[in-house]
Amino acid sequence: MDAGAVPFDRSRIGRILDSTGFDPANLSIRETNRLVTLIEQELNVRFVRMEFGVPNLPYDPIGVETAGRIEAERQASAQYPPFDGIPELKREASRFIANFLDLDIPPECCVPTVGSMQGGFIAQAIAGYRLPGRDTILYLHPTFPVSMRQTRFLGLGLDSIETADFRGPALLAEVERKLSGGRIGGLLYSSPNNPSWIALKEEELRGLGELCTRHDVLAIEDLAYLCMDFRQDYSIPGRPPFQPTIARYTDRYFVLISSSKIFSFAGARIGIAAFSPAFLKMSAPALVPRFGTANVGHAFVHGGVYCTTSGVPQSSQWGLVGLMRKANAGELDFVAATREYGRRAATLKAIFRRHGFRLVYDNDLGEPLADGFYFTFAYPGMSGQQLMLALLHYGLSAITLESTGSRRGEGLRACVSFVDAAQFPLVEERLACFRRDHPLPEEPAAARSARSGGGVQ
Known part of the structure; x- marks a missing residue:
């Protein structure tokens, strides 16, 4: 050729x-x-x-191998993975989120998913079915096309705002106008944005978080390109500046982290869905017919992950353990x-x-x-x-x-x-x-x- x-x-x-x-x-x-x-x-x-x-880009083979991919195959190849993830990965994911987002999200709320797409799919379902009459997902466009396909697959409504036309206070005013209509169950966006590469500012995220709290809307924040706004240096674990996130400003959030782009670990099909600890106590009776539980956190794992993939393969989980462990220790500058x-x-x-x-x-x-x-x-x-x-x-x-x-x-x-x-x-x-x-x-x-x-x- x-x-x-x-x-x-x-x-x-x-x-x-x-x-x-x-x-x-x-x-x-x-x-x-x-x-x-x-x-x-x-x-x-x-x-x-x-x-x-x-x-x-080449992934870090040492991180994967030392994590115990071989160990996983030796010890766990005949065992199903836990639906909510192996304990080692949940702990490393919680540490990773603390180091690079400056958030305290306990391991219990850090769930491995088959790519962040699965996390987004389940998060949309919960956001769209949690409250009667609030079955529309509001997108800050443009966006990853398949996310919109998921919305339609779930039978949910779709509304949108062209982000570049409404920045700063204008964005917050337009989002509030949409949320005030009473139809919106979830707010979905990526930052940096696929494809525009716009990165929402801290003050915008603060305002969006406050709006989600005020209107009881679940934020679905896609951080597939975590720390990839290269105008800032987010590379040193535990040291500011940190990746901006809406999760600092509301207790109604899903944060989706993908291993594909940041670690070049796409073939393993694994991501982390980190959700608000408030979801462990939040009750939504409208979820029961589809998820078998009214508890939002339980619905994500047992009503979502369990009935779609029954978890993430152990080998992929162990590989991500190694990558996150090295990143947390400052030994892998992704x-x-x-x-x-x-x-x-x-x-x-x-x-x-x-x-x-x-x-x-x-x-x-x-x-x-x-x-x-x-x-x-x-x-x-x-x-x-x-x-x-x-x-x-x-x-x-x-x-x-x-x-x-x-x-x-x-x-x-x-x-x-x-x-x-x-x-x-x-x-x-x-x-x-x-x-x-x-x-x-x-x-x-x-x-x-x-x-x-x-x-x-």
């Missing part, structure tokens, strides 16, 4: 797309990923792949490792801008947006769908912002994880060809002519 001259054969790409049966106006992440793989195989070409938000994503994003943003693209989300409450796992871009005169399909012919793949719930319909989301320094020249070359074939309206004829004949500039 080689890079291949661009643009690729349009008719062949069209036939491949037709053969999949996918709707080009509504491609999911997985469908885009599958389509690009088919094009690569059929045309024997290599894409610059930015559609899939998966990690691509923040330093993930800074590589920020470096890649900074370079790729500059390349895209050089070739006429603009960043869709580029401001974070008056500050320049951080460089991280994702960035968003657009090209003048094209919708997001048009741009996504056009870039396929130039060996570049991304997903539309519309699929994330964003109201920025002109943009795409790019994940930087699979684009390393060796591919930067290829990105430069392909974007130069794209701009040659799609000149900007304001470019003078001489510039267009020079660009079409000159290759990479």
Whole structure:
């Protein structure tokens, strides 16, 4: 497989797309990923792949091995894991949360889940069914598309706010307006945000927490990209600054922590759902028909984890024990490792801008947006769908912002994880060809002519 001259054969790409049966106006992440793989195989070409938000850094093998993965297989391979997690992981997760979020959440409230997606699924179900008539999840958009699919799968309502349009006091006012309607059971968001990479400020989280308490709404905080706002140094355990979190300002929260991005431990499919100790005493009779209990904390473990996966495999749990244990001891600087994503994003943003693209989300409450796992871009005169399909012919793949719930319909989301320094020249070359074939309206004829004949500039 080689890079291949661009643009690729349009008719062949069209036939491949037709053969999949996918709707080009509504491609999911997985469908885009599958389509690009088919094009690569059929045309024997290599894409610059930015559609899939998966990690691509080496994980720490010592942390996993010394944790007892082999020990787990030797001693526990014939035993089911506890539904609420092995004690060693619950203790390390509680310590990890204290060290990096400055929260005192007891081990009893730290539950391993099959990825943070399972934690989010159960949290949404509890938030949406806990109080009669409060069956809608309010999203701070944009968001991870599959979270919205979970909401619909659960039969819950979905409402949203475009976060970039309402920051600071305006965000709090808009959230309060929505909560005052009496339909909202849960507030769901990620910070740093997938895909905009906006990071909510401490004062915003304080206000959101107070609103959740006042209106009895459960916050579902997705920290898949924990400590990855690289404008701050969150790398030293037990020392400020700490990852901002709503859990400091309300006792109505689920905090979802993923091992995939921060530890590059995605194949193990394990995360931690940490919930408020208040849930251990909170009663919600409306949960009984679905969860078999009115106790919110018990509902998460026995009504949620037990009836969906019956727990997380012991080998994955032991692996995460080792990673968290080393991070807690200051022996594994996972923040330093993930800074590589920020470096890649900074370079790729500059390349895209050089070739006429603009960043869709580029401001974070008056500050320049951080460089991280994702960035968003657009090209003048094209919708997001048009741009996504056009870039396929130039060996570049991304997903539309519309699929994330964003109201920025002109943009795409790019994940930087699979684009390393060796591919930067290829990105430069392909974007130069794209701009040659799609000149900007304001470019003078001489510039267009020079660009079409000159290759990479």
